[in-house]
Amino acid sequence: MTKRDIGLYIHFPYCRRHCRYCHFTTARYCSAGSEDYLKLLGREIELSEHRDLVVRTVYLGGGSPSLMSLRQLEALAQTLKRCFRPWVAEEVTIEANPEDLSPEWLRGAVRNGFNRISIGVQSLDNHVLRCLGRNHSADTGLKSISQAADAGFFNINVDFMLGIPGQTPTNVAQQVRFLKELPVTHLSIYLLELTPEDTRSHEKSGQQMYLAARDAAEDAGYHRYEVSSFARPGLECRHNLTYWRNREYMGIGLSAAGFLDGMDIRNTRNMLRYVRGIQAGRPVRTRRRISEQQRRLVTGLRLVEGVPLSILQSRLTDLQPLLEAGILLIHRNRLSVAPDSVLMLNEILGRYVL
Numbered sequence: 557m558t559k560r561d562i563g564l565y566i567h568f569p570y571c572r573r574h575c576r577y578c579h580f581t582t583a584r585y586c587s588a589g590s591e592d593y594l595k596l597l598g599r600e601i602e603l604s605e606h607r608d609l610v611v612r613t614v615y616l617g618g619g620s621p622s623l624m625s626l627r628q629l630e631a632l633a634q635t636l637k638r639c640f641r642p643w644v645a646e647e648v649t650i651e652a653n654p655e656d657l658s659p660e661w662l663r664g665a666v667r668n669g670f671n672r673i674s675i676g677v678q679s680l681d682n683h684v685l686r687c688l689g690r691n692h693s694a695d696t697g698l699k700s701i702s703q704a705a706d707a708g709f710f711n712i713n714v715d716f717m718l719g720i721p722g723q724t725p726t727n728v729a730q731q732v733r734f735l736k737e738l739p740v741t742h743l744s745i746y747l748l749e750l751t752p753e754d755t756r757s758h759e760k761s762g763q764q765m766y767l768a769a770r771d772a773a774e775d776a777g778y779h780r781y782e783v784s785s786f787a788r789p790g791l792e793c794r795h796n797l798t799y800w801r802n803r804e805y806m807g808i809g810l811s812a813a814g815f816l817d818g819m820d821i822r823n824t825r826n827m828l829r830y831v832r833g834i835q836a837g838r839p840v841r842t843r844r845r846i847s848e849q850q851r852r853l854v855t856g857l858r859l860v861e862g863v864p865l866s867i868l869q870s871r872l873t874d875l876q877p878l879l880e881a882g883i884l885l886i887h888r889n890r891l892s893v894a895p896d897s898v899l900m901l902n903e904i905l906g907r908y909v910l
């Protein structure tokens with residue numbers, strides 16, 4: 557029997573401090589805590605009943621994995637190679653904060669098999685970075701990109717955040733265009749999540765910034781293949797495509813999610829329960845089955861390529877009003893969201909799919 561290919565997500569939850577806009581599961585960094593946690597991660601991998609699957613992509617996210625020492629990165633890489641045989645991962649990404657990076661650390665990450673880096677640059681405007689509560693400056697962000705390239709990363713993603721007071725569509729577009737001159741192969745452009753107190757005009761300006769950033773990214777040669785993701789041709793994030801194309805992946809670590817054997821699996825978000833579960837040899841996680849149709853709509857409509865009509869026939873009548881309004885499109889037997897309606901995706905999913 558042919559072995560199944562999977563993506564592997566690994567969560568390192570520690571950060572120096574919690575950024576005020578962040579919704580990820582994080583914990584305050586301490587050296588001893590992170591050391592113990594990484595031992596538990598290794599144990600969770602050893603305990604997995606899915607070690608016979610073939611890992612094609614790895615994404616080490618967080619949190620701030622760039623706080624891991626080179627010794628810790630090496631130990632994790634060794635565990636993966638020992639537990640998943642043969643080790644044939646083709647895309648291995650690590651998330652990083654600009655202020656954590658040094659040439660030595662970056663070279664060490666490359667030596668340990670990481671070939672893609674995702675840097676949380678967020679903005680090239682110091683005022684915006686201060687508003688976000690980030691620890692780095694625009695210069696540090698720019699320096700981290702060139703250091704990563706010099707160390708041997710040829711595939712570099714930059715995270716960019718929009719919708720922050722002080723940003724305008726014009727300066728956002730200028731910054732995105734500037735990245736074209738740097739060795740950046742991929743852009744992830746996110747709109748800051750609005751709180752209930754935010755006004756309609758705030759929402760509108762966020763949308764204008766997104767459209768300006770999107771147009772600038774496309775002019776600069778990054779094609780949009782997902783709501784927030786833009787890539788140089790052939791350098792789309794293969795790991796994230798695993799999620800959006802409804803393929804299987806495994807999640808390791810606190811709060812990590814997976815999709816295996818038709819089940820959505822999520823590790824506990826509670827550190828104490830996570831620790832006790834792994835120590836007892838019984839990871840604490842929930843499993844639930846979501847219909848394939850619902851799953852494919854929720855994940856696949858994020859993609860420019862959309863989803864195959866064949867899996868949706870029974871829903872087409874429900875979606876008819878959106879097709880008539882030009883919000884959804886059918887092209888070559890696939891259903892997708894019209895380019896100017898992508899910011900309505902959550903609303904579409906909430907009203908018509910979930």
Ligand code: SF4
Pocket residue numbers: 570571573574575578579580582618619620653676
């Ligand atoms: S560094 Fe990243 S993961 Fe950590 S709190 Fe800030 S945004 Fe969240």
